[in-house]
Amino acid sequence: MIESKNLNLYYGQYHALKDISLSMPPKSVTALIGPSGCGKSTFLRTLNRMNDLIPGVRIDGDVLIDGKDIYKDKKMDIDVLRKNVGMVFQKANPFPKSIFENVAYGLRVNGVRDESFIKERVEKSLKQAALWGEVKDVLKKSALALSGGQQQRLCIARALAVEPHVLLMDEPASALDPISTSKIEELIHELKRDFTIAIVTHNMQQAARVSDYTAFFYLGELVELDETKAIFINPKKEQTQNYITGRFG
Amino acid sequence: MTHLEEELKALKKEVTIMFMLVHSQLAKANKALHELDKDLAHEILLTEKRVNAQELSIDRDCENFLALYNPVAVDLRYILAVLKINSNLERTGDIAEGIARFLLESETLFDKKLLEETRITQMFDIAVKMMDDISDAFEQENTALARSIFRQDVFLDEVNRAANKSIATYILANPANSEQALHILSTIRKIERVGDQAKNIAEEIIFYIEAKVLKHSKKNA
Ligand SMILES: Nc1ncnc2c1ncn2[C@@H]1O[C@H](COP(=O)(O)OP(=O)(O)O)[C@@H](O)[C@H]1O
Ligand SMILES: [Mg+2]
Numbered sequence: 001m002i003e004s005k006n007l008n009l010y011y012g013q014y015h016a017l018k019d020i021s022l023s024m025p026p027k028s029v030t031a032l033i034g035p036s037g038c039g040k041s042t043f044l045r046t047l048n049r050m051n052d053l054i055p056g057v058r059i060d061g062d063v064l065i066d067g068k069d070i071y072k073d074k075k076m077d078i079d080v081l082r083k084n085v086g087m088v089f090q091k092a093n094p095f096p097k098s099i100f101e102n103v104a105y106g107l108r109v110n111g112v113r114d115e116s117f118i119k120e121r122v123e124k125s126l127k128q129a130a131l132w133g134e135v136k137d138v139l140k141k142s143a144l145a146l147s148g149g150q151q152q153r154l155c156i157a158r159a160l161a162v163e164p165h166v167l168l169m170d171e172p173a174s175a176l177d178p179i180s181t182s183k184i185e186e187l188i189h190e191l192k193r194d195f196t197i198a199i200v201t202h203n204m205q206q207a208a209r210v211s212d213y214t215a216f217f218y219l220g221e222l223v224e225l226d227e228t229k230a231i232f233i234n235p236k237k238e239q240t241q242n243y244i245t246g247r248f249g
Numbered sequence: 250m251t252h253l254e255e256e257l258k259a260l261k262k263e264v265t266i267m268f269m270l271v272h273s274q275l276a277k278a279n280k281a282l283h284e285l286d287k288d289l290a291h292e293i294l295l296t297e298k299r300v301n302a303q304e305l306s307i308d309r310d311c312e313n314f315l316a317l318y319n320p321v322a323v324d325l326r327y328i329l330a331v332l333k334i335n336s337n338l339e340r341t342g343d344i345a346e347g348i349a350r351f352l353l354e355s356e357t358l359f360d361k362k363l364l365e366e367t368r369i370t371q372m373f374d375i376a377v378k379m380m381d382d383i384s385d386a387f388e389q390e391n392t393a394l395a396r397s398i399f400r401q402d403v404f405l406d407e408v409n410r411a412a413n414k415s416i417a418t419y420i421l422a423n424p425a426n427s428e429q430a431l432h433i434l435s436t437i438r439k440i441e442r443v444g445d446q447a448k449n450i451a452e453e454i455i456f457y458i459e460a461k462v463l464k465h466s467k468k469n470a
Binding site: 204205208231232233234235240241244245246247 | 251253254319320321322323324325326460
């Protein structure tokens, strides 16, 4: 369960998130939609404290993940948080290493030394990311030789290798062709059996296809959050309707 | 206006034409019944071909719109509603055609007393008005007018329910006219179905505008 309560975020003077309260049930997919600059990525980053790295950021309010307040809990270990809350970005960002080492990376950073354990985990993650069949014979090849869609699934495998509970995806398919996109969407569908997923997307059809819940953000505010079906068939707020039907502005 | 809005506007115009065609069929059937005007009855059969072609063309437009625009929210509800309204109108056209075919087989003018006692005259006028109102409701996106259809339909139902008895009484008193009396009975049944189609259309209009599903609920009675 992910919960934010009256969450506000400022970039210096700029009020980027305004009093966001929402919750995402476990093992569900929530799509975050809204025009560019409305705060979707910023919100996503508050869920694993990635904004802490940006100078001048101020945050108030609460974010609870599995009941723990990730900002106020004194015992919160940021490394553990980032391990539990994995992130996948718009642009696939594999390291200039082998396919195997890309997936093993998080484990090694976390001090795992048991090679047979690492091998097992790499295989499991690649399978979960629906990439194993395509790469199992070329694990030593450079990750950079993979296609864009494969690289994106590799990044998903890398995030999965450290066994997170939550997966944050920021426009994970926006740079991919339709076939790779549908693979990622299939993957999301599979992954929600084990993970809680939040995905930012500009593709309305994609939000409709992959998510259980949809949150519409506008100018730093959460305008409407509902079951995806309700949002796309019968949104309650006119702003939401104008946005999803392309009548905005 | 966006491209999508232009497409929607063009589609609405086509549906409005469909409404006009079917309404004119019904209005002609009403007139032809009272005057046993066979030329008018013929016109209805000719219009039927246009109605069928229009139905196909609207169906195709909807399919294209669904495939090309991936409509959501009000746009999606609108297209779904238009698909159903289109088929309701086509069926209404069929009913008018059925009435016209009957008239073409009739030999003598209907007995005025028969028309009066069964109240088919009022019934037919109201059915034509319902089609007119529902057409306006669609054009103006007026759900209050759409809701008025449910009230107007009460009278059609009542005439239809009373028809067995009023026809039987008439036949007992005028056995020589029993054939035309049975003819009127079947026409009353048809007009009752026009009311049902108008109600279906009203439900679709309310569904797409208010996102409320009235079908199979008791609320609209
Ligand atoms: N590092 C930053 N420093 C200052 N302002 C930022 C920073 N990142 C984002 N913003 C601003 O915050 C707002 C929300 O940005 P973002 O969360 O990236 O929106 P979205 O993902 O919805 O496109 C934008 O106006 C953006 O310019
Ligand atoms: Mg963003």
